[in-house]
Amino acid sequence: MVPPEVKVISVVITIFLVLWTGSALFATINPKTFWRLTQGWKATREPSTAYFVFSRIGTATCAIVGLILLIQPYIH
Numbered sequence: 001m002v003p004p005e006v007k008v009i010s011v012v013i014t015i016f017l018v019l020w021t022g023s024a025l026f027a028t029i030n031p032k033t034f035w036r037l038t039q040g041w042k043a044t045r046e047p048s049t050a051y052f053v054f055s056r057i058g059t060a061t062c063a064i065v066g067l068i069l070l071i072q073p074y075i076h
Contacts, residue, residue, distance in 0.1 A: 014070070021066030027059035034059075 027034035031052040040046075 017066055017070050021063055021070060024059045024063035024066055028056055028063055031055045031059070 023034075032046075035047070035052070035055070
């Protein structure tokens with residue numbers, strides 16, 4: 001039998017991974033909107049296109065890692 005503390009920690013980690021993966025997918029699909037929400041309020045001008053390309057690559061990597069960590073318990 002699994003102790004209740006372990007179940008709570010498992011749920012918290014799962015919620016974190018769902019939020020991580022969801023925000024990474026959102027940032028991958030809409031990097032300009034994500035930039036406006038997170039960084040746009042303190043910038044004087046919009047960054048270059050290369051910034052958004054590299055941002056999309058980085059957030060796609062984070063989304064893949066999140067998906068792998070979410071499905072890892074079900075793969076045996």
